[in-house]
Amino acid sequence: MDAEITFSINELASDFNVTTRTLRFYEAKALISPKKEGQRRIYSQSDRERLSFILRGKRLGFSLAEIAEMLDLYESDNKKKFQSKVIIDNIKEHIEILKYKRKDIDKTLQEMLSLVKEYE
DNA sequence: CTTCTGACA
């Protein structure tokens, strides 16, 4: 009955332009935990979203350790409600970091834009 | 032929 859309490690890897080695590596770092069909890894849509988040985090310059932290912070707010303040504080910190990154990007963007403008 | 674990670059 359940037409769960799943992916093999190969499909997921090619879909996101990463290697299967990378996916196993992230799993070893506990960033993704696909189901196992015997030995074979079975990736679900949620695993897909997690990978998307991980790769985006990488592009934003976060380390795998930081991404791992964000990941379990974002999913733990249901279970560990007694620690909500700590979680909120951590997320706020991430928000601040992102704001600085955005400022840097905007600054650099403006400089490059005006630079190109001089030569065209 | 695809995937897995472990090891080494």
Place this chain on the structure above:
DNA sequence: TGTCAGTA
């Protein structure tokens, strides 16, 4: 992370 080995 890439890659090579030896399997299941």
